[in-house]
Amino acid sequence: MTGEIRGETRRDGLRLVHTAHLDAASRQAARALLDVVFEGDMADDDWEHALGGWHALVWEDAELIGHASLVQRRLLHGGRALRAGYVEGVGVRPDRQGRGHGSAMMTALEGVLRGAYELGALGSTDEGERFYASRGWQRWPGPLSALTPDGVVRTEEEDGCVHVFPLSAPLDLSGELVCDWRDGDVW
Template identity: 45%
Template sequence: MDPSPPPMPLLPSLVLRVAHTAELSPDIRAIIRELLDLTFDSDFNDDDWDHALGGLHTLAFLEERLVGHAALVQRAFLLGEVPQRVGYLEAMGIHPDCQRQGIGRAIMERINHQVAWGYDFGALSTSAAGLGLYRSCAWEVWQGPLSVMTSLGLRATPEEEDGVLVYAPAGGVDLHLSLTCEFRRGDVW
């Protein structure tokens, strides 16, 4: 059960709805994928789509038209050597015609609420283009070493420095510890 409040207008005629992947019809899944392909200018592949499935989808509608999406999926991380249940933000995208109108911020407020209620902390990987939005929504850039757990052991991922952010509303996350994610196809972060 999603602890978020019921859908309600946040901006003139903006409505947010939250649904688990299992509750999304094939038609709405196709519409989400089209939105993400458009938003990421065809730089959104099947692995990226797969990463967004299996969790909660926050959908933003303007007059019944889907204009924004973000997925929060559970991932297993190590914080130092301690296992953590992380809400990982995937497939955050706003229709190009609707960007910079507060839709991303409204989605992130809902995501932050979901993280606070269901996870040890939140994490995401971003490009420079998304950094300002996430930082303005209380997400912090990870300062410690990053790695991925592979079948051959830990592999450092220094190329991800300055692009991995976390949201820890309860505090207690030392941003200078090592942070390790589990391996997956495509981008590991």
């Protein structure tokens, strides 16, 4: 493994670590991995969204082969601002996919979700939808919006792409879900 990271490495090579304890070499390895996984479609804003929370990292010897992160966001729903754990930057090196690494990372992050948040949320590609559904994540069928500097703005292009992991917050899946503002893709 490159650099010093606080946290315990499990037998399967998974390590759960906060961004604050992620050394520069590991950050670079994670960003490079996601560039490969997303075939160059990982913008700087996308990487920025994955920082500031927990990272589930899968290592094989000294090589990073999997990354997923969980950051805190505020989602508005039913007249409440909910403390949400938002999953970002999930990827496994293409030649290591299908071996349970994605499930191991999500299991670790879902454990954090259960202990710290009112709900989980994530934006999924079409390819990832079945994976998340098999883990209990539910597609949000209601309208999606963002709380922008100009007020609440509908984000129709994201409808059907957001999934939630229900925890303690009462949810009406047909109702509106509003995310907090951030640069780049808001969802």
